[in-house]
Each structure stands twice: as structure tokens, then as C-alpha cells.
Amino acid sequence: MSKAKMKRTLISVLKYITLILGGFISVLPIVVCVITAFKTPEEYASTNVMTLPKNWFYFENFIQAWSQANMGVAFRNSIIILVFVLAGSILTGSMLAYVLSRFKFKGNGFIRNLFLFASLLPGIAMQVSVYQIMYSLGWINFLPGYIIMMCGTDIISIYIFIQFFENIPDSLDESAIMDGCTYFGVFFRILFPLLKPAIVTVMILKGVSVYNEYYTANLYLQDKNRLVTVATSLFKFTGPLGNQYNYICAGVIITMVPALIVFILCQKQIYGGLAAGAVKG
Amino acid sequence: MNEKRSFKAWVTSGKVNRRLCIFTFMFVPVTLLLVFTYIPFFKMIGFSFYDMKYIGEKEFVGLKNYMEVFTREDCFQALKLSLYYIVASFVQLALALYFASVLSFKIKGSGVFKGLMFFPYLVCGIAVGFIFKFFYTRGFVLDTVLQWCGFNLEQLPYWLKDTSINNISVAATSVWRYMGQGMVMFIGAIMSVDASLYEAGDIDGANSFQKFIYIILPSIKTIIVLNMILSITGSLSVFEPPYVITGGDFGTGTYFVIMNKLAHESQKVGLASAMAIVLLILIMIATMIQKWVEKYYFGVGDAEPLREIRKRKKRLEAKGGTR
Incomplete structure (x- = not known):
């Protein structure tokens, strides 16, 4: 019996060791960044990267990074993009999902397949020719154009909405129609308010990807003085500033703060949203 | 006045209203889909058959771009790099599965560990790039940690320049970033397993390893296999890690990194389009195989897996072909 008990403790010790190791590896690269972001240039030049800074209240690097990378403008633009893209894609996505899940009509399956096939096309590859379209529309360096493009490239949220609609009983719509409600009324007055959990899920999944999007932002918002986003603001550090890691790390930490806050506040929803998105594939 | 009301009545009447609703609700998303996809x-x-730039004249060259994709050293070499990422994504799945099954049981501090391992997923790609450029720099983070473990700095390679190891370094960063996401997904799947199965296991005296093999694995095998296949298509189209960490230098340029360079730096739009189409065909093939596997082994929706149907048929035939 004591042997079995020993074995069990050994296993749980091993479990904790792997967990600690996993946690350590996950945070180490970030923690080192935090350490470096608080070092004075002399400290940065003279001490090992793992040495803790002498003064944890040395914010000069953050101030430098903020102004050099134009982060005030970057945050403003990112917030504008986030608000409009989320509003746009939630509205259009849920409307489309409503039509596809509630009405049987010719072409329903065809449209579903159009969206399904579109999800197979790798986004990066498509930008080769999307760029040409954006160019001929005159939407390079045009924030509303970028926002519209970002609304259009979303398939996962439509599927989350469809899945959600299929769990709301049809009888709800039917009784509303009986009471003289139009189909528009059914959607806006009855179903849309019920969608809240799905909307939260989509906001999180889509929000993370929009906030972090830098490839298309870099491609279509090239005017870096006016149209920089939080993700692209970091590009400032690629040129001659390429090895001033005390500034770079400060910049990286600044971009991470909003993500960290959202993560701490909505941990449950984020986990739930990911699990829900995964079940659908 | 009268006419207006009748118009309103006409619009809100069942059939018309229905059509109007279908049309208006679909108009915007379908237009966006058409215009941007x-x-x-x-x-x-079309581009893939031309020698062209974004602006200026174009010349029809037939299949020359496609020939070039298969003969150019850099394009084809880049496809081989996918192997590194396939291996990396399998490692990532295995780690995610391990941590998910450990964290699904009662364990102290599981919330903290889960949070720590998940957070990298929320860091933006370009920031990940900087973090790891810093992490791998000679004499910096990784080297320091390894020196603590007793390695000599002289023996350590240049993680991002040494061509024998740099692809592994870069692929490892994507494991770092996405492992937590996979883990959270698997925890979700494990949690949806009927809890009474675990209780039954406890009564029968199963240890956690046995519970993993006999309860967890069979219940979530569908999602595991699907993720394995998805990771193959994902590995073909890897872009971010090399793009942000090495910029594709020192032989780390994956297929899409090369394609991006050709399209937006050299402006060889035709060739880049041909590359995209070739990869797309590869992805289609992989997806078709995936769909077939799904149908054959797991069944789609409520449908029975084909394999079961076939097995039953065989059994029936063996019995003498009676229906």
C-alpha cells in the first residue's frame, strides 16, 4: 500500500515539474522582455539580460518607445478599426446566418458552400490579387476601405452564428410572425438579443485577430505617420533601431498590455469561445 | 395615403417580406465575399498565366510561370521546409494533449498554469517576432539559460543563422505561441466527456494514465485526428514565424515568405499567383483526404462512419447474405 502511495506522489510530483517547466517556458521570453524594458541604456549595455533592473520605476524606455513608434496614433487607429470591424462583421455575419439557418430557398446550400470554400483559401496568398483590387478601388491608405475589407474576410464567425441559431427553436419565430411581426422584426427584436453569448465569442476571436493583424495592415495602410496601428507600430523598430532592445521590449510590452487586460477580465469567455470554435472545426 | 398603406401592407406581407429579408440580409456579406475573395x-x-507587374503592361506566357514554380530553386526548396512545421505542429499537439489532460483533473494552481501557457496565443505576431529575435540573440536569453545548465557558449550554435538549426528555432516559436490554444481546445473537449465515465473509472481503481488511455483518448480522438490533418494544411502555408523573426533569411524562407517577396518586392505578380495556385491545389487535395477520413472513420454529423457500415455489410455477407 505504501508503495502504491509513493508511486502516486511521484507521479503527481512529475506532473507539477512538467507544469512548472511548461509555465516557465511560456512566460520566460515575456518576462525577460519586461526586465529589459526597465533597464537604463547603461544597465542594458553592461549587465546580462537576466539580471534584474536596479530601478523598477524607470519608465524612460516606455516613454521613448511610445513616442518613437507613434503609439498614441496607433492606439487611436486600432480602436477605430476594432470598433467598426467588430460592429460590421457581427451585424453582417449574424444577418447572413439568420437567413441561411432560417429560410429554405434556392441557392441556400450554394451560398453556404461559397463561404466554406472561401475558408480554404489561404489569406496571405489571396493578398497578391486583393492588393490589385484595393489599388484599383483607391483604397490603399484609406482607413474606411481597410475596415470594409476586414469585415469581408470572415467565415468562422458566420459558422458560430449559424450553430447558435440552430439551437434557438423555430417556434419562437413562428409565434412572432403570428403576432404580426415582420421577418426583420423577428431578427432585430427577438433573435439578435438572444445571440449575446455568440456575439461575445465572435468579439473575442475576431477582436484578437484584428488587433494582432499586421500583414494586411502593413500592406494597405502604408502611410505610417497617419495610419499606423498598434501591430504595425512595432515595425518602427526594424531599421536602425534594430538592436536597441530596451526600447523594443518596452514597445512590445505596451502592445501586450491591452491583450493582458482583456485576458484577465474575460478569461472564461475566451476559453469558452475557443472551445466552441474548435468543436465546429 | 391609401396607396402608401397598401404598399406597406404589401411589403410586410409574408412572401414578399421573406424575399426582401433574404435579399437585404445577404446583400452585404455576399458582396464582400465576392469582392474580396x-x-x-x-x-x-488569370494573373498566373501572365508575366506582369501590378501596374503596366502584361504579357501572356501560358504555363511558363507554373514551370518556373517547379524548377526554381527557392520555391521548391521552400516547400520542403514545411516538414519542419509539420513535425513542430505534431509536437505542439502532443504537448497540448498532455497538458490538457493533466489540467482537466483536480490539481492545485491549474488556473494559473492554464493562464500562463495560454497567454502567448494573445501576443501579436510581430511582437512574437521581436521577442524571439531577442530571445535567440547570441549571449542573450536562451544562451544564458543554457549556460546555467552547464553548456559552454562556444559550443552553442547561432540559433537564427546556423542553417542546420535555424528552422527548428523558428518552428519552435510557433509551438510556443499556439500550444496553449490547442490545450484550451482539448480541455474543452475533455470536459465535455461524460463525467460518470471518470467516476466509473475511479470505482474500478483506474489510475490517471489508464483513464487517459481508455476514457479520454477514445472520446476525443475525432478532434485529435482532425487537428493533425489541419496541421498539415497549416504547415504548408506557414508564413508568420519566419516572416517576423528572420524575414526569410538564412534559408528559413517558407513558401509564402518567398511568394510574398516575389509579389510585393520584385513585383513578379504572375509568378507569385502561380505559386499561390499550386499551393491551393495541394491544400485542396489535403482537405479532400481529410473530408474522406472524416466520413470514413468518424461519420459526419449523425451519419454513421462508412467503415462501420462496410464492416456490418461484410458480417452480414459472411452470415450468408441474408438481409
């Missing part, structure tokens, strides 16, 4: 897609097919 299908028109570019067909244009890209």
Missing part, C-alpha cells in the same frame, strides 16, 4: 481568386488564376 472570389474576384481576387479568379483574377489570380
Whole structure:
């Protein structure tokens, strides 16, 4: 019996060791960044990267990074993009999902397949020719154009909405129609308010990807003085500033703060949203 | 006045209202889909037969671009790099599965560990790039940690320049970033397993390893296999890690990194389009195999897996072919 008990403790010790190791590896690269972001240039030049800074209240690097990378403008633009893209894609996505899940009509399956096939096309590859379209529309360096493009490239949220609609009983719509409600009324007055959990899920999944999007932002918002986003603001550090890691790390930490806050506040929803998105594939 | 009301009545009457609703609700998303996915897609097919830049004249060259994709050293070499990422994504799945099954049981501090391992997923790609450029720099983070473990700095390679190891370094960062996401997904799947199965296991005296093999694995095998296949298509189209960490230098340029360079730096739009189409065909093939596997082994929705149906047929035939 004591042997079995020993074995069990050994296993749980091993479990904790792997967990600690996993946690350590996950945070180490970030923690080192935090350490470096608080070092004075002399400290940065003279001490090992793992040495803790002498003064944890040395914010000069953050101030430098903020102004050099134009982060005030970057945050403003990112917030504008986030608000409009989320509003746009939630509205259009849920409307489309409503039509596809509630009405049987010719072409329903065809449209579903159009969206399904579109999800197979790798986004990066498509930008080769999307760029040409954006160019001929005159939407390079045009924030509303970028926002519209970002609304259009979303398939996962439509599927989350469809899945959600299929769990709301049809009888709800039917009784509303009986009471003289139009189909528009059914959607806006009855179903849309019920969608809240799905909307939260989509906001999180889509929000993370929009906030972090830098490839298309870099491609279509090239005017870096006016149209920089939080993700692209970091590009400032690629040129001659390429090895001033005390500034770079400060910049990286600044971009991470909003993500960290959202993560701490909505941990449950984020986990739930990911699990829900995964079940659908 | 009278006419207006009748118009309103006409609009709100069942059939018309229904059509109107279908049309207006679909108009915007379908237009966006056409403009930003299908028109570019067909244009890209067109581009791939031309020698062209974004602006200026174009010249029809037939299949020359496609020939070039298969003969150019850099394009084809880049496809081989996918192997590194396939291996990396399998490692990532295995780690995610391990941590998910450990964290699904009662364990102290599981919330903290889960949070720590998940957070990298929320860091933006370009920031990940900087973090790891810093992490791998000679004499910096990784080297320091390894020196603590007793390695000599002289023996350590240049993680991002040494061509024998740099692809592994870069692929490892994507494991770092996405492992937590996979883990959270698997925890979700494990949690949806009927809890009474675990209780039954406890009564029968199963240890956690046995519970993993006999309860967890069979219940979530569908999602595991699907993720394995998805990771193959994902590995073909790897872009971010090399793009942000090495910029594709020192032999780390994956297929899409090369394609991006050709399209937006050298402006060889035709060739880049041909590359995209070739990869797309590869992804289609992989997806078709995936769909077939799904149908054959797991069944789609409520449908029975084909394999079961076939097995039953065989059994029936063996019995003498009676229905």
C-alpha cells in the first residue's frame, strides 16, 4: 500500500515539474522582455539580460518607445478599426446566418458552400490579387476601405452564428410572425438579443485577430505617420533601431498590455469561445 | 395615403417580406465575399498565366510561370521546409494533449498554469517576432539559460543563422505561441466527456494514465485526428514565424515568405499567383483526404462512419447474405 502511495506522489510530483517547466517556458521570453524594458541604456549595455533592473520605476524606455513608434496614433487607429470591424462583421455575419439557418430557398446550400470554400483559401496568398483590387478601388491608405475589407474576410464567425441559431427553436419565430411581426422584426427584436453569448465569442476571436493583424495592415495602410496601428507600430523598430532592445521590449510590452487586460477580465469567455470554435472545426 | 398603406401592407406581407429579408440580409456579406475573395481568386488564376507587374503592361506566357514554380530553386526548396512545421505542429499537439489532460483533473494552481501557457496565443505576431529575435540573440536569453545548465557558449550554435538549426528555432516559436490554444481546445473537449465515465473509472481503481488511455483518448480522438490533418494544411502555408523573426533569411524562407517577396518586392505578380495556385491545389487535395477520413472513420454529423457500415455489410455477407 505504501508503495502504491509513493508511486502516486511521484507521479503527481512529475506532473507539477512538467507544469512548472511548461509555465516557465511560456512566460520566460515575456518576462525577460519586461526586465529589459526597465533597464537604463547603461544597465542594458553592461549587465546580462537576466539580471534584474536596479530601478523598477524607470519608465524612460516606455516613454521613448511610445513616442518613437507613434503609439498614441496607433492606439487611436486600432480602436477605430476594432470598433467598426467588430460592429460590421457581427451585424453582417449574424444577418447572413439568420437567413441561411432560417429560410429554405434556392441557392441556400450554394451560398453556404461559397463561404466554406472561401475558408480554404489561404489569406496571405489571396493578398497578391486583393492588393490589385484595393489599388484599383483607391483604397490603399484609406482607413474606411481597410475596415470594409476586414469585415469581408470572415467565415468562422458566420459558422458560430449559424450553430447558435440552430439551437434557438423555430417556434419562437413562428409565434412572432403570428403576432404580426415582420421577418426583420423577428431578427432585430427577438433573435439578435438572444445571440449575446455568440456575439461575445465572435468579439473575442475576431477582436484578437484584428488587433494582432499586421500583414494586411502593413500592406494597405502604408502611410505610417497617419495610419499606423498598434501591430504595425512595432515595425518602427526594424531599421536602425534594430538592436536597441530596451526600447523594443518596452514597445512590445505596451502592445501586450491591452491583450493582458482583456485576458484577465474575460478569461472564461475566451476559453469558452475557443472551445466552441474548435468543436465546429 | 391609401396607396402608401397598401404598399406597406404589401411589403410586410409574408412572401414578399421573406424575399426582401433574404435579399437585404445577404446583400452585404455576399458582396464582400465576392469582392474580396472570389474576384481576387479568379483574377489570380488569370494573373498566373501572365508575366506582369501590378501596374503596366502584361504579357501572356501560358504555363511558363507554373514551370518556373517547379524548377526554381527557392520555391521548391521552400516547400520542403514545411516538414519542419509539420513535425513542430505534431509536437505542439502532443504537448497540448498532455497538458490538457493533466489540467482537466483536480490539481492545485491549474488556473494559473492554464493562464500562463495560454497567454502567448494573445501576443501579436510581430511582437512574437521581436521577442524571439531577442530571445535567440547570441549571449542573450536562451544562451544564458543554457549556460546555467552547464553548456559552454562556444559550443552553442547561432540559433537564427546556423542553417542546420535555424528552422527548428523558428518552428519552435510557433509551438510556443499556439500550444496553449490547442490545450484550451482539448480541455474543452475533455470536459465535455461524460463525467460518470471518470467516476466509473475511479470505482474500478483506474489510475490517471489508464483513464487517459481508455476514457479520454477514445472520446476525443475525432478532434485529435482532425487537428493533425489541419496541421498539415497549416504547415504548408506557414508564413508568420519566419516572416517576423528572420524575414526569410538564412534559408528559413517558407513558401509564402518567398511568394510574398516575389509579389510585393520584385513585383513578379504572375509568378507569385502561380505559386499561390499550386499551393491551393495541394491544400485542396489535403482537405479532400481529410473530408474522406472524416466520413470514413468518424461519420459526419449523425451519419454513421462508412467503415462501420462496410464492416456490418461484410458480417452480414459472411452470415450468408441474408438481409
